[in-house]
Amino acid sequence: MESPNVPEILQWARESGIKAKPNDTTFYLGRERIIISDGERKPGTRPRARRRRAPPHGPVAQKLFVVMSRNARSATEFFGIPPNRVVELGGKVEK
Numbered sequence: 001m002e003s004p005n006v007p008e009i010l011q012w013a014r015e016s017g018i019k020a021k022p023n024d025t026t027f028y029l030g031r032e033r034i035i036i037s038d039g040e041r042k043p044g045t046r047p048r049a050r051r052r053r054a055p056p057h058g059p060v061a062q063k064l065f066v067v068m069s070r071n072a073r074s075a076t077e078f079f080g081i082p083p084n085r086v087v088e089l090g091g092k093v094e095k
Helices: 008-015 059-071 076-079
Strands: 025-037 088-095
Touching: 008 059, 059 088
Parallel strands: 025 088
Antiparallel strands: none
């Protein structure tokens, strides 16, 4: 399986005439943290719309998905980006 390597791509871009300095480049990454809600409404939040049908997967599958998501490799590591050049923006997603 091929893995993208952003520093190599930047080197290729410089050789092609694009002005990209690796020490002046900042990478912005999005990050989500998935949490399973207990169904109770938190103060200051809107009530959820009612679902018309049952979810296609049970609570065990949801918990397994959350664990797999937390154990996944970070985007910084996957893309080969130097950690000191990364700004991560994230949020929580309630499931």
